[in-house]
Amino acid sequence: xxxxALFLLTFGGGxxxxxxxxxxxxxxxxxxxxxxxxxIGVTSMALVAWVTVITGTYVLHPWYRAKPPAGTEDLTNYxxxxxxxxxxxxxxxKFAMEWKEHVAWTSPILASVAAFIVLYYGNQLIVxxxxxxxxxxxxxxxxxxxxxxxxxxxxxxxxxPLQ
Numbered sequence: 001x002x003x004x005a006l007f008l009l010t011f012g013g014g015x016x017x018x019x020x021x022x023x024x025x026x027x028x029x030x031x032x033x034x035x036x037x038x039x040i041g042v043t044s045m046a047l048v049a050w051v052t053v054i055t056g057t058y059v060l061h062p063w064y065r066a067k068p069p070a071g072t073e074d075l076t077n078y079x080x081x082x083x084x085x086x087x088x089x090x091x092x093x094k095f096a097m098e099w100k101e102h103v104a105w106t107s108p109i110l111a112s113v114a115a116f117i118v119l120y121y122g123n124q125l126i127v128x129x130x131x132x133x134x135x136x137x138x139x140x141x142x143x144x145x146x147x148x149x150x151x152x153x154x155x156x157x158x159x160x161p162l163q
Contacts, residue, residue, distance in 0.1 A: 003048055003051060003052040003055065004052070004150065006044075006048045007045065007048045007049060007052060007146060010041055010042075010044040010045035010048055011045055011139070011142075011143050013037065013041040014038065014041035014042045014044075014045050014114075014139060015136065015139060015140070015143075017034055017037050017038040017041055018038060018042075018118075018125075018132060018135055018136050018139060019136065020034070021034055021035075021038065021125055021126055021132060022126070023126055023127065031123075031126055035122065035123060035125075035126075038118055038125075039118055039119060039122075042111070042114050042115040042118045042119075042135075042139065043115050043118075043119065045111050045114075045115070045139075045142070046108060046111040046112045046114070046115040046142075049107050049108035049111045049112075049142065049146065050108040050111075050112075052108075052146075053104050053105055053107065053108050056104065057101075057104075057105075061101070063079075064079050064080055064097075065080050066078055066080070067081065068081050079156070080093055080097070082159075083097075083156070083159060089159050092155060092156050092159050093156070096152045096155055096156055097152070097156055099152060100148075100149050100152035100153055100156070103145055103148050103149050103152070104145070104146070104149035106141075106142075106145040107142045107143075107145040107146040107149065108142070109142075110138050110139075110141045110142035110145060111138075111139070111142035113138045113142075114135050114138040114139040114142060117131065117134060117135040117138065118135055
């Protein structure tokens with residue numbers, strides 16, 4: 001939840017900075033201040049995305065995939081096994097979880113591309129509209145991928161929450 005909140009905040013700040021980075025709207029001092037904020041925002045979003053995905057994959061995911069001891073009837077503490085034990089929820093694992101695991105990794109990759117564009121091209125984003133829109137596109141795709149992964153995770157957590 002903490003990483004998700006940070007991700008939303010950094011996305012909001014980054015997208016606002018990218019969309020309003022226009023020489024006709026700001027003074028030279030305003031553009032300089034905006035570029036600093038933009039670089040911090042997109043870099044923070046990429047870092048938070050990486051921390052979130054790595055934490056989910058290597059800290060939370062092993063609990064999800066834990067195998068119950070032989071003969072265990074109460075699968076409440078074993079979410080994957082709980083989902084697979086019921087034909088009505090098996091697809092949540094077979095489709096949603098498997099897809100979520102993969103789409104989640106695209107978010108930090110796309111956020112890193114956006115951060116690279118901002119850090120590498122810097123002030124050129126102010127005058128090059130296509131470059132700015134390319135960065136915005138990668139930024140929005142990163143956010144969208146995280147949203148899809150989060151929605152899939154919410155569906156799975158509702159059916160088989162980690163205890």
